[in-house]
Amino acid sequence: MSEAEIEILLLSAKVALAAMLFSIVPAFAVAWLLARGRFAGKALLQAVVTLPLVLPPVVTGYGLLVLFGSRGPLGRVFESFFDISFAFRWTGAALAAGVMAFPLLVRPIRLSLEAVDRGLEEAASTLGAWSPIVFLTVTLPLALPGLLAGIVLGFAKALGEFGATITFVSNVPGETQTLSLAIYALMQSPEGDAAALRLIGLSIILALGAVVVSEWVARRLERRA
């Protein structure tokens, strides 16, 4: 692999990892609300969470640009309070990837939480465990396969995100040019076909690897459970 290719790979991994790291907790919280919560506006929350999946990615990217751009209201908040800017930066790529992957992360977690037998939590409470301990020792381990499935799906989506990213933070080599954007850029130039093919092969290997690893982990967990 050439140095440029390694740089693209590392950048893509950094973007996808950051997207996942910052989405897991909110995604779990939303999945919990959807699975267990009883409140008005649950259907609305469900719809909002699903939105990035059904909207054209360009629209999501434009929305992010309006909200999180250097002049956007949320963009200013992040800039002044956390000293984080998103415009044309890898952080913006991570934000776009995280938003696009969010529904894929929430759904399997929600399903696995719904599948957890509440009777087991009841049993744990009669055995003296208080609710955070019940969550850590019963609910979370039983929902773990769903959580892992969500993370793998979300990571794959974040790695390959294209539309929202290019709309929000453009295609800046070394900063926002992830795997998909690099392939796209190479395909635009007349002599880039071979290099594009190499990157395409790489992304196929990455995707296959992720699926194999997640299947293996899920199997191991199932055997234990």
Next chain:
Amino acid sequence: MEVLAVDITGKAGTFAVSARFTAEQGVTALFGRSGAGKSTILKMIAGTARPERGRITAGPRVFFDSDAGINLAPRRRGVGFVFQDGRLFPHLSVRWNLTYARWAGRRAGTRALDEVVALLGLEAHLERYPETLSGGECQRVAIGRALLADPQILLMDEPLSSLDQERRAEILPYLEAVANETRIPVLYVSHDTDEVARLADRVVAIEAGRVRAIGTAAEVLGHGSGKGGGAVSILEGRVIEVDADYGTATIAASGGFIELSAEKLVAGNSVRLRLNAADIAIATAPHDGLSIRNQLRCEVKKIERQGNAVEVRLAFGSEFLLARITAKSADMLRLIEGMQVVALVKAVSIERARNLP
């Protein structure tokens, strides 16, 4: 010693539950048909269901008091709950399931794990996972898990009802062992006369959400139905002699001696016997030349006609026997209340309901 006192009203699904009873050391059965509200009462004691009004106390501790606004969380009630469906944690091995209350519930370890494991015969299964266990093994683990939660009260919600007849027979001796050795109140919910006769010291009969009767197993179950729908009577006595050659034992009951064929009976032990009304015949005088080993002198207390049969209530010492004979026999013998008769009981027809310590 803690005494559980329950006095509650509330809802079980669509119908009202209203119950008032106490439970002391030993096994108290909540006995009644499925859907009578027994399980709901148990859940209210455990704290996983909430009564509308009333009070539940265990010794000095108040679990629930609607007037004082007290509703203690389930984890603070110090109960051990054995669920109908086991509810073992599927992701934990038997060892981790058994000790859950220790490491997750921070309950005091007043009993040794080894002791409970031995009591329930789980030595070979500690490293296995619940999905590889049979239904009977699962329930034994569930019982052990509740015992190891350092309970002040043990609640069992039909622990045998999800099992087939063979598995029940396999677990009953373990439950008997638990009942005999435990020093806390045990509430045992069941709709099965055999189980209740075998395990319970006291019976609270529940019907349509209300307490119908409270008393000893003999008092309450005497009216209930036994095998094949017939009535049963329960006698308590002490083993005074064991004939190892013939495999028979002699029991001293309040009204006299009873002989039965019995294995594993030890002289000096208390025992509870169960007699099906249909297995008891009545004679007006003692007879010679019978294979029947028991000729018990009784007094006819009550004769109740039930179709072509009559159910005769006989006083035997301070206890009662129920005999079911045809109406024709009763008329031919000219049975009347107050009459002295002899109850004929074959030694092999007497069932041992429970070994008491």
